[in-house]
Amino acid sequence: MAFSFSSLFSKEVKSVLGVDIGTSSIKIVQLRREKGRVVLETYGAIALGPYADIEVGRATALPAEKIAEALKDVIREANVTTADAAISIPYSSSLVSIVTLPASVEKQLATVMPLEARKYIPVPINEVLLDWFVISGGEGEKNASPTGKIEVLLVAIHNDTITKFRSIASTANLELGFFEIEVFSAARAALDHGIAPVAVVDMGAATTKFYVVERGVIHESHIISHGSQDLTLAAGRALGITVAEAEQRKRKFGLTGDIATAGIANLKQSLELSLGIVLSELSRTIAAYEAAKNQSLGALVLTGGGATLKGMKEFAQKSIQTEIRLADPFSKTQAPAFLEEILREAGPEFSVAVGLALRRLQEIG
Numbered sequence: 001m002a003f004s005f006s007s008l009f010s011k012e013v014k015s016v017l018g019v020d021i022g023t024s025s026i027k028i029v030q031l032r033r034e035k036g037r038v039v040l041e042t043y044g045a046i047a048l049g050p051y052a053d054i055e056v057g058r059a060t061a062l063p064a065e066k067i068a069e070a071l072k073d074v075i076r077e078a079n080v081t082t083a084d085a086a087i088s089i090p091y092s093s094s095l096v097s098i099v100t101l102p103a104s105v106e107k108q109l110a111t112v113m114p115l116e117a118r119k120y121i122p123v124p125i126n127e128v129l130l131d132w133f134v135i136s137g138g139e140g141e142k143n144a145s146p147t148g149k150i151e152v153l154l155v156a157i158h159n160d161t162i163t164k165f166r167s168i169a170s171t172a173n174l175e176l177g178f179f180e181i182e183v184f185s186a187a188r189a190a191l192d193h194g195i196a197p198v199a200v201v202d203m204g205a206a207t208t209k210f211y212v213v214e215r216g217v218i219h220e221s222h223i224i225s226h227g228s229q230d231l232t233l234a235a236g237r238a239l240g241i242t243v244a245e246a247e248q249r250k251r252k253f254g255l256t257g258d259i260a261t262a263g264i265a266n267l268k269q270s271l272e273l274s275l276g277i278v279l280s281e282l283s284r285t286i287a288a289y290e291a292a293k294n295q296s297l298g299a300l301v302l303t304g305g306g307a308t309l310k311g312m313k314e315f316a317q318k319s320i321q322t323e324i325r326l327a328d329p330f331s332k333t334q335a336p337a338f339l340e341e342i343l344r345e346a347g348p349e350f351s352v353a354v355g356l357a358l359r360r361l362q363e364i365g
Contacts, residue, residue, distance in 0.1 A: 014364055015041055015082035018356030019071065020182065021168070023059035023090075024048055024205035024229065025305065026071055029353040030080055031333060033361050040333040040343075043350060044078030046070050057247040058229050059206035064164045068171035075172065084364070085174040086356040088182040091202075091209055093161040095121055095128075096181065096218060099152045103137055106150055113154065121156050128156040135217045153217060155181065177360050183221070185355030186303050187213045189329035190348075196298030199289075199322070201282065202351075203306025205229045208278050210285050212297065220289055224281045228306035231274040238270035254310025272315065279319045286322060296322070303327040307348035329354035 015032040025048055030041040051070050052060040062070075097120045105112045113132045114125055121128060137150035162179065169176045187200055197214040206227045212220040236246035249267055282300075290296055300322045302313065307326060317324045329351045330343035 016360040017085040018353040019087045020352035027353045031357040038333045040335040042078045044074045046074035055243045064167045068168045071172045083175045086177045086360040094181045095156040097154045103148045103150045131155045182352045186351040189351045189355035190327035203304040234274045235270045256311040299323045303348045303351040305349045327351045
C-alpha cells in the first residue's frame with residue numbers, strides 16, 4: 001500500500017523519512033516542515049510475508065538483505081524523495097529500565113551507569129549500546145526528590161541489532177539520522193502532552209506490547225505473546241480456510257461484518273475468542289499497575305496494525321473500563337482533506353513511523 005502526493009508541494013524544505021521495520025511489514029512516512037506546519041508528503045507499507053515465502057500478515061525473521069530489499073521496494077512504490085531517515089528498533093531487541101540512584105552521583109553518570117547497568121543486562125556491557133537520561137529528581141528540577149534520589153531511564157540495545165539495522169539502511173541508500181526504540185516513537189505520535197499516566201497498547205503481528213507513559217516517559221512495560229497473526233490463524237482453523245483467505249476476510253469484515261453473511265458469524269466469533277485472551281491479559285496488567293501505583297490510568301491508546309481491525313475499539317471497550325482511544329498520529333500532520341478518513345483509519349499502524357519522522361524534523365530544525 002502506498003500513496004504519494006509530494007508533487008503537490010514544492011521541494012525547497014528538507015524532508016525526512018520515518019521507517020518502522022516490524023515483524024510482518026515495513027511502514028514509512030515522509031514529512032517536512034513548512035511555515036511552522038508539519039506536512040505529510042507520502043506514506044506507504046509493504047508486507048514482509050511474501051519475502052519469506054509465507055502469507056501476508058504473518059510474522060517473519062528475515063535476514064538484513066531481505067528486509068533491505070522490501071524497504072527499497074516500498075520506498076520506490078511510495079515515491080519517497082529523501083534519504084534522510086530515522087529507523088525504529090524493535091522493543092524485543094532492547095532493554096529499558098528505570099534506575100534509582102543517589103542525587104549526588106548525577107554529575108558522574110558517565111562513570112556510574114555502565115557499572116549500574118551490569119545489574120540489569122544479562123550480557124557483557126561491551127556487547128550493547130548504552131544510553132540514559134535523568135527523568136526525575138535531577139539538579140534544578142522543581143520536582144527534585146526530597147529523599148535525595150534521582151530516577152534515570154536506562155536503555156540498552158545489542159550491538160548486533162545496531163549492526164543489522166545499519167546494514168539495512170546502507171543497502172537501502174538511506175542516510176541514517178538516528179535509531180529509536182519503537183515504543184518511544186509510538187508514544188510521541190500517539191499521545192498528547194498530559195500529566196495523567198496513559199497506557200499505549202501496540203498490537204503487532206507476533207506480540208501485543210503494553211506500556212505506561214507518564215510525563216512523556218515509559219514507566220512500565222509488559223509483553224503479551226499474542227498478536228494479530230494469532231487471530232488470523234485461529235480464524236483459518238475455525239472456518240476451514242487457508243491463512244491467506246482468513247487474513248483477507250479479517251481485514252475486510254473484522255468484528256463488524258454482517259453476521260447473516262455465510263461464514264461471517266463464525267469469523268466474528270473466532271476473532272472475539274482470540275481477542276478475549278489479549279483483553280483478559282490487558283485487564284490483569286492494568287489492574288496490577290493501578291493497584292501498585294494507587295492511581296488510575298487516564299486512557300488506553302491502541303496502536304499497531306492489529307488496532308486497525310474493524311470494530312476493535314468498541315469490542316475492547318466492553319471488557320475494559322479504562323477509556324479506549326485509537327491512535328491518530330496523522331492528526332499531527334497536514335494533508336489533503338480528501339485523505340482525512342483514510343489516514344484516520346490507517347493511523348494506528350503508522351504511529352511509530354510518524355513518531356520517528358516528527359523527532360527527526362525537530363532535530364534538523
